[in-house]
Amino acid sequence: MVKKIIIANWKMNPQTSKEAERIFNSLTNNLRQITKNKKSKLKNVEIIICPSFTHLPLLSVVGRRSSVKFGAQDVFWELQGAYTGEISAAMLKDLKCQYVIIGHSERRKFGETDDMVNKKVLASANDGLNVILCVGEHYRENHNEIPAIVEEQVRLALAGVPKSMLDKIIIAYEPVWAIGSGMPDTPEGAMMAAVLIRKTVIGILGSAAKNLRIVYGGSVNAENAGSFINHESIDGVLVGGASLDPREFAKIILSAK
Numbered sequence: 001m002v003k004k005i006i007i008a009n010w011k012m013n014p015q016t017s018k019e020a021e022r023i024f025n026s027l028t029n030n031l032r033q034i035t036k037n038k039k040s041k042l043k044n045v046e047i048i049i050c051p052s053f054t055h056l057p058l059l060s061v062v063g064r065r066s067s068v069k070f071g072a073q074d075v076f077w078e079l080q081g082a083y084t085g086e087i088s089a090a091m092l093k094d095l096k097c098q099y100v101i102i103g104h105s106e107r108r109k110f111g112e113t114d115d116m117v118n119k120k121v122l123a124s125a126n127d128g129l130n131v132i133l134c135v136g137e138h139y140r141e142n143h144n145e146i147p148a149i150v151e152e153q154v155r156l157a158l159a160g161v162p163k164s165m166l167d168k169i170i171i172a173y174e175p176v177w178a179i180g181s182g183m184p185d186t187p188e189g190a191m192m193a194a195v196l197i198r199k200t201v202i203g204i205l206g207s208a209a210k211n212l213r214i215v216y217g218g219s220v221n222a223e224n225a226g227s228f229i230n231h232e233s234i235d236g237v238l239v240g241g242a243s244l245d246p247r248e249f250a251k252i253i254l255s256a257k
């Protein structure tokens with residue numbers, strides 16, 4: 001069974017490890033309670049939580065017996081050395097972190113280029129981390145047409161990535177206009193983007209990319225999550241704001257059929 005992927009991006013929240021622990025424990029308690037008599041419900045989902053770097057050490061210990069996996073929100077491409085303030089893939093793996101978000105629009109906004117995104121993708125996948133690569137346009141003039149920038153971001157980010165690394169890559173389609181705006185894309189819009197992204201990657205890496213996992217992100221909440229998660233061409237969701245509310249996030253997870 002192919003599992004649906006539900007990713008939480010906590011961004012620069014919360015401000016203390018204690019609060020991070022409370023949110024995490026509250027989420028797992030909510031899931032436990034709701035699924036008390038239907039344990040199988042969680043078997044069809046892969047839950048990935050991406051807290052800030054500073055909360056990762058504690059959460060990876062607190063969550064070690066749960067099925068939740070952890071990811072970071074960024075990584076540097078060099079292996080080690082004089083790179084003040086940066087974090088390497090090896091450091092993340094040392095924290096039992098298995099995933100990393102790369103190229104989020106909130107990082108691109110601060111000057112992260114496609115070239116930097118590409119170096120981060122290559123370094124992470126080479127080092128055995130699973131990559132959650134974010135792409136998405138700022139504006140969509142015609143709602144029925146995904147702008148070419150999405151295709152370009154995918155091409156540039158995956159330059160030099162061999163076929164053998166494909167199973168380490170998840171692409172998150174996150175239209176920038178939908179992030180944090182309360183105005184999500186429609187499932188049809190997200191589906192069109194997923195089709196374009198898959199076609200682009202098949203064009204680069206061949207039919208092996210047929211099974212590439214593509215998720216949607218941008219103003220996902222408990223009400224709309226099911227329409228994205230359960231869409232046949234979408235493999236899951238990347239959730240920002242709503243993932244910090246344990247009850248809401250539990251509902252999002254449980255909306256996977």
Ligand code: PGA
Pocket residue numbers: 009174178179180181217218219220238239240241242
């Ligand atoms: P949002 O953020 O769910 O708050 O819109 C999504 C994201 O930035 O990944």
